Amino acid sequence: MQMGTGKTSTPKNPSKPPSPLTSYNGGASPPLLASTSGSTPVSVSAENLDLGMDFWNASSGSGPPECAVPLPDTAILNQQALQDERELKRLRRKQSNRESAQRSRLRKQAECEQLQQRVSALSNENLTLKNELQCLWKDCEKLESENTSLKEQLTRLCGSKVVSDFENSISRSPENEGYLDETTS
Numbered sequence: 031m032q033m034g035t036g037k038t039s040t041p042k043n044p045s046k047p048p049s050p051l052t053s054y055n056g057g058a059s060p061p062l063l064a065s066t067s068g069s070t071p072v073s074v075s076a077e078n079l080d081l082g083m084d085f086w087n088a089s090s091g092s093g094p095p096e097c098a099v100p101l102p103d104t105a106i107l108n109q110q111a112l113q114d115e116r117e118l119k120r121l122r123r124k125q126s127n128r129e130s131a132q133r134s135r136l137r138k139q140a141e142c143e144q145l146q147q148r149v150s151a152l153s154n155e156n157l158t159l160k161n162e163l164q165c166l167w168k169d170c171e172k173l174e175s176e177n178t179s180l181k182e183q184l185t186r187l188c189g190s191k192v193v194s195d196f197e198n199s200i201s202r203s204p205e206n207e208g209y210l211d212e213t214t215s
């Protein structure tokens with residue numbers, strides 16, 4: 031190849047056909063290279079560029095043939111499928127989270143209602159026990175006052191020695207053990 035002249039020389043090996051890069055001799059229009067994937071470049075002259083338009087503008091009625099439609103790259107399809115799969119998983123996860131949150135809210139609401147019922151029942155039981163305790167205190171005070179008045183009557187009628195002997199005999203009996211100690215202190 032000669033540098034700076036804009037021309038290419040022919041190859042030195044005559045058994046090979048001339049390459050499109052080396053066959054241009056400076057004519058009217060330089061050849062253009064067209065190639066398809068996996069094949070060697072083919073020389074096409076610039077005047078013939080509109081030949082493909084005749085193919086596309088043909089009125090066959092069915093449109094361009096199947097092989098003329100460029101197929102998307104499989105890497106792009108795989109990437110799109112991966113994105114679609116990720117989006118689908120994300121949507122499933124969001125839906126699952128919504129359902130789980132709803133179940134959690136319902137469970138919490140049921141627990142809250144159950145606790146409110148328990149509070150109500152325990153409040154009623156507490157009120158009942160307070161009323162019962164108040165009645166028992168009143169009964170106890172009444173019995174203590176009655177016991178005091180009976181002791182006074184017994185002391186007047188029999189004397190204090192008889193009352194103290196009686197109290198000592200009651201405190202020694204097994205069924206009343208500890209009773210008088212609690213009441214007299």
